[in-house]
Amino acid sequence: MPEVLMNGNSAIAEAAIRAGCQCYFGYPITPQNELSEYMALNLSRRKGCSFVQAESELAAINMVYGASAAGVRVMTSSSSPGISLKQEGISYLAANELPCVIVNMSRGGPGLGSISAAQSDYFQATRGGGHGDYRTIVLAPSSVPELAEFTHRAFDLADKYLVPVMILGDGMLGQMMEPVAFHHEAPEVFSVRSRSLRGAKGRPSRIFKTFTSKPAELEELNWSLFRRYQLIQKEETTSEAFLTDDARLIIVAFGIAARIARGAIKTVRAEGLKVGMLRPITLWPFPTEAVKEAAKKTKQFLVFEMNMGQMVDDVKLALEGKGKVSFYGRPGGVIPTPSEVARVISRIYVQEGLT
Amino acid sequence: MKKVYTRPKSLKPAVFHYCPGCGHSIVHRLIAEVIDELGIQEKVVGVPPPGCSVFAYHYFDVDMLESAHGRGAAVATGMKRANPDCIVFTYQGDGDLAAIGTAETVHAANRGERITAIFINNAVYGMTGGQMAPTTLLEQKTTTTPYGRDLKVEGYPIRMSEIIALTRGAVYVERTAVNSPANIRKTKKAIKKAFQTQIDGLGFALVEVLSPCPTNWKMTPRESWQWIDDVMSKEFPLGLIKDETGNKNAG
Missing domain, CATH: 3.40.50.920 (Rossmann fold)
Structure with a gap:
């Protein structure tokens, strides 16, 4: 495919559709609105796909949680203050080993801050961000072609390791336009992860839960997550x-x-x-x-x-x-x-x- | 010998952890009976909340996805949007649905999400030890309203079902109780209709169940049944609140 001139936000959305993203849930916030708008235009009417402008970032990330549990590729995007609201859901996604892609087109903070590009969410992104012992893979693109490429990689990594993956961009990357080529075609048929909840047909019923009254059981989950994180550190570290x-x-x-x-x-x-x-x-x-x-x-x-x-x-x-x-x-x-x-x-x- | 009563297929052979006289056990059983009768066990995904019913996933023999506090309607939205063939129900308490999850509930209803919400109203936060709920009655004593709920301080109990009924996406809303055999039968009928509404793809359905919590009400189970009749149902009138299913006799 020849290169097209696109802003970063739209490039992520196009790449996500081509990566087989089936559901997108978001809430408006500058400077990432082009991403949601692109999804509304190009994903919402695709067969088997769904777009919801949620009532809040909290609702959006919990829709992501529900869709991910159903076994489909799903993403959300926001910018710094909205990402703070999503942290509750990200913690639950991590605990339940549910993959998804989260885009943070970050802006100046703290507080409502500014809508201009900043990198002040590094700590939040790299330390898990929400409550509890967990990490998310964080990819940091520095150009529009990389936004597209890393979006595809983010979906693959999320599915490979069953973890939420964050793309940490910023308002400048989201807004600026550069030539970008897309190297994948959107799938005609979607695949569903076998580890999913879609009704107990032909198998015993399943539970995806995070709560336990037994600390030792939770410690085992923590150990299991951290063994996976160690593997990610070994296999996926890039610079x-x-x-x-x-x-x-x-x-x-x-x-x-x-x-x-x-x-x-x-x-x-x-x-x-x-x-x-x-x-x-x-x-x-x-x-x-x-x-x-x-x-x-x-x-x-x-x-x-x-x-x-x-x-x-x-x-x-x-x-x-x-x-x-x-x-x-x-x-x-x-x-x-x-x-x-x-x-x-x-x-x-x-x-x-x-x- | 003819078997007249048995455990529903959609309940696991587990012992409920609920307190004596608690309404959760009854409602669990009713939901399981309805799932059996509608023949949808293989399509159902349940979304239980934090709270006393957090362990609901140990009791229902269907796929279950734990929700964060109050987010059930959003979680169910994502689940249903990703897989419209499944039948999704949320099971939520009054703190969950009518306080922390108000926004998610109202907007899921307003979008007309094809999901079924079972709303347990027992006028108190049970699991955390009996604090005031948004539905706590005026003058009702809880651990955080030790002098009784004061209108000037805590405001009125919230009538969430009436609020939900105002959204145009909600097509079926009914309030029932599980404090007598007759009311339990009505509750089952309402739950069945709420699932049928989803199966028919009509929109959002909600059943509010006034449910006894003898432990936190400091009553005997018998007194708690009586209190629902004498006090609670005066604030929260039982009956159909909205039915736009065009299916008046279903359930």
Whole structure:
């Protein structure tokens, strides 16, 4: 299929339909409305599919829970304040081992915040977000083609590991337009997961539940989930290295911040500064080993995020003290330019005596 | 020998954990009888709530999906939308359906979701130990209204069925009780009609059941039956609230 020019939100929706998403439940919030609107236009009338504009994000995520239990591919999307509301349902989905895809086109916070792009939901996304011991896989795309590609991957990962998968984008990725090609055709016939509740026909009745009055039984569930999480950490951790081979300073940035950092690195490289970037693609599982590996070449790291410093904690945990970590962040929905980040890089490069 | 009474197929051979005199056991049995009689056991998915009936999934021999508190109508919506062939019922208490889950219930009803809601109103939060429910009566004492529910402080008991009946997507709403053999028979008829409404694809159906909670009402089972007649049904009048099924005799 030839490339088409699309905004990020619509690209996710199109990719989801092509990945066999059968149900979409959402509630309006800026800056992700194009996603819901695309689904209303293109998914709602498809055979076997359903679109509901829910009465709240709470209702939407619980519809996701019901549809996932019925064994179909299902997704929801929102932005930061709405994602906070969804946390109850995400916890239940994780506990009941129900796959789904959740998109967070995040915006500035806390509170109602701003509608401009921010990365301040990193902690919420990577620590589970709701109550209880669980994690969700978190993918961080940095372009519209990646939004499409990662959406497909998100559905596959969710089904493979029976976990909720979050795509953590931001308002800028959702709104900006780029050429994108879709490499899958939407299925004609939908498959249903065998682990589902569709009525006990020809088999004993099933229960999907999370409550137990026996702590030891719940501990067993916790252990079983964490064994799976360990497997995910082993198998699915992804990151991208950019010009790291000779780098004396390595930028660590994800999502749209990595895109900005890439421009900044090109600028400083032209001035002879040996700077590279490590870009986590899965935020959970975090690419700890890749950070450790990078620390074999240089001890100097600069973490750049569009928040007050969240992923920087994971970088420090990965380094275990074996590297020096600087941080530069712009919160609140402020989007720094590549030249601003280039100036920061240059200053740190000089201050740390890397010239 | 002719068998005149037996455990419904849609109930597992389990012992209910409910208190003596509790209405849950009766309503569970009625739902199971209805599922048997309609021949839909293989298509049913039940959505039980947190609360005293959280273990309902241990009793019904149908697929069961635990819901978060109050979200039953949303969960059932997702289930039914993903698989319109299944028959979905929620089983919800007064705190669940009429307090924390008000929005989900009203909007599922308004959308005319083809689901069946069984609403147990016992005017109290049972499992958590007898706190005030949205349906607690004026002057009724609970652990959080120790001096009696005061209109000026806690407001009026909420008549959720009447609210639901105002939504145009709700096609069948009836309030019944399980405090006498006659009322139990009426409750079964209403439950059957609520399932039939879904089978016929007509819209949202809700049956509110006034149900005794002798433990938290601090009454004997016999007194609790009497209290439903003398006090509770004055606030929550029994009978048909709305029927737009065009099927007046079903059930």
